[in-house]
Amino acid sequence: MWHSGCHASPTAIKGGRQPIGAAKKKTQCVYCKGEHSPTICSEVTNHQKRLEIVRKSNLCFNCLGNHKISQCNSKFRCKHCRHKHHTSLCKPIDSDSPKPSTQGTLTQVQPASQSSQVAPTTQSSQVAANAASILHDAHSNKSNSSSSLVTVSLLKTAIAPVVGKGIRIHGADYYWTFVEDKIIRGNGPTAQQSKLGYLLSGPMSSPTLQLNVATLHVATCEEPNLERFWSIEEAGTTPTKSEQIDTTFIHRYQTTCISQTTDGTYTAQFPWKSVHQPLPSNFTTFKKESTTTPIRIVYDCSSCQSKEHASLNDCLLVGPPFLNDLCSIIIRFRHHKFAFATDIEKAFLHVRLHDSDRDSTRFLWVSDISNPFGTLTTYRFKVVPFRTSSSPFMLNATLDLHLRKFSSSVAKDMQSNLYVDNLISGCDSEQQLMDYYAQSRSIMNQANFNLRSWSSNSHKLRATTESEKTNDSNTCVSLLGLRWNTLHDTIGFITKSFSSLTSSPLVTKRQILRDSAQIYDPLGLITLNTVKAKLLLQALWKKKVDWDEPVDQGTHDKWQHIAN
DSSP: OOOSSSOOOHHHHHHOSOOTTOOOOOOOOTTTOOSSOGGGOSSOOOHHHHHHHHHHTTOOTTTOOSSOGGGOOOOOOOTTTOSSSOGGGOOOOOTTSOOOOOSOEEEEEOOTTSOOOOOOOOOOOSSEEEEESSSOOTTGGGSOOOSSOOOOOSSSOEEEESSSSSOOEEOSTTGGGTEEEEEEOOSSOEEEEETTEEEEESOOSOTTOOOOOOOEEEEEOOOOOHHHHHHGGGTTTSOOSGGGSOHHHHHHHHHHHEEEOTTSOEEEOOOBOSSOOOOOOOOOOOOOSSTTSOOOOOOOTTOOSSTTSOOTGGGBOOOOOOOOOHHHHHHHHHHSSEEEEEEETTTGGGEEEOGGGGGGGOEEEESOTTOTTSOEEEEOOSBOOTTSTTHHHHHHHHHHHHHTTOOSHHHHHHHHHEETTEEEEEESSHHHHHHHHHHHHHHHHTTTOOEEEEEESOHHHHHHHHHTTOBOOOSEEEETTEEEETTTTEEEEEEOOOHHHHTOSSOBHHHHHHHHTTOOOTTOTTHHHHHHHHHHHHHHHHTTOOTTSBOOHHHHHHHHHHHO
16 A cells, blocks of 8 residues: 555554544654654755664654564555655655666676676566455556446456445456356346346446445565575585485386377376366356457366366376476586587477366367357367476376387487476587487487477587578577577576666665575576675675665665676
8 A cells, every 4th residue: 555645653543533623743754853744854855864864763664653664564655666665765766867678688608718797687576566446456457447337348347346335346357256157138237246246337327326436555575485595505415306206106107198109199198186076067158248359268277166166287196296407407518519409399289188088178169259159169188288287297207208218329318308398418529419410300200299499509500400490590599597699609697677776766685685586597607696695685684684674875885786
């Protein structure tokens, strides 16, 4: 919740309304002790001086009360930037300063003989404030709203229920989670039953209808994941989890649930839970009201009709993870003189789903998309759907089974360097590289998998893949979260401006941690920069600085130096 003036003091909040005729309490400025609001103080205007006064007086940075900011119960926020600090403490931003660019830049890691400048990554602001009435809507800024009732649209709508004193709901992201089947049509607006009561949509007979609208500003904030932030330092020093993989389950699944047809294509079954609720056989349907109403299919295997019914994912086993270690793949990749990266084209769609499981993937679609009142046709998946919780396991188990059928060194290398549908490896000579290219494509073609989008630092392989139209036309490609420039053979990072330096004039410990944790560096190539941020956070912990307390000027300057 944000306000249009200065913060209310805790005393005013506790006291409630003043009696009629009672003397109004005068406001005292905490900066100059004058009788005016701190927000309009003209005696102490320097931003740093105001911060020092608040810090030395042990006042709350959010409401200027006599407590720490971590103990502040005030829901008010700065009226300028809506962050958790008093409006009078908001640092003015120069209007002439350049705005942060939304375009990503590529920071390359050069060989040791060359210098490199590493820029920080970005993260969205600390809280995602969503203006909505009653319902949290992640995209409410894309929804239409009006003071009167308007026609309901599938994606953009403003609706008002018949009951509930004019409560209005903005946005349709969660619309179909609370509407029900009963619809009443008449000469006036259409009424649709919902969990909130009947909802009206359509033209109203009285243009002077007024509604009492209460708008709530909802903010969500997740606590930083410290364990994940520091765990990258333990890469290569902690025991692997390979011993914990249930090899018995994997072997049983591969021998009983996966088969290969005469044309080479593999067929896999869902790994069903031994005990689960039955899947409902009825459908929830929706028909378009007009030809202009947008509609699309979303394969959400976690959706269900109600809490009493099971979803498809509720009935399936996720399966044990047996992906290859990502850091090990990248290290082996950099070990070779000639490296390459490729991926399996539409990997999930090339594993067929067993006939016995296809009925569990049924869905409805219109026979004629141009006719909103046409009949609906029932379809079902013939291949492994991408959105099921067990899909990654089914694909990995199929690829592992297929590669173990070959005894060549290329097949063994592929088995060690596959990550889901990405193959990243290399060779020490171009001749070995060309042989690897031919053999790997032959091995995968025997299962009707196609290795495409080949990238390499070898001119010979690039020329071959370009002539066979199996190449990736980009010279800078994605490499398991990193960026690889194949022409210069350099590893890079996609970076943007830090949100703590652009979205808020005050820097807090939470923002420093959140921005620092966004840097993905599995090999520790830019540890020289990232370790400085971690040492800075360590110093803040020793000083017992609260999460949302603005850091002192010295820490602020150090963070700016690290970030820039």
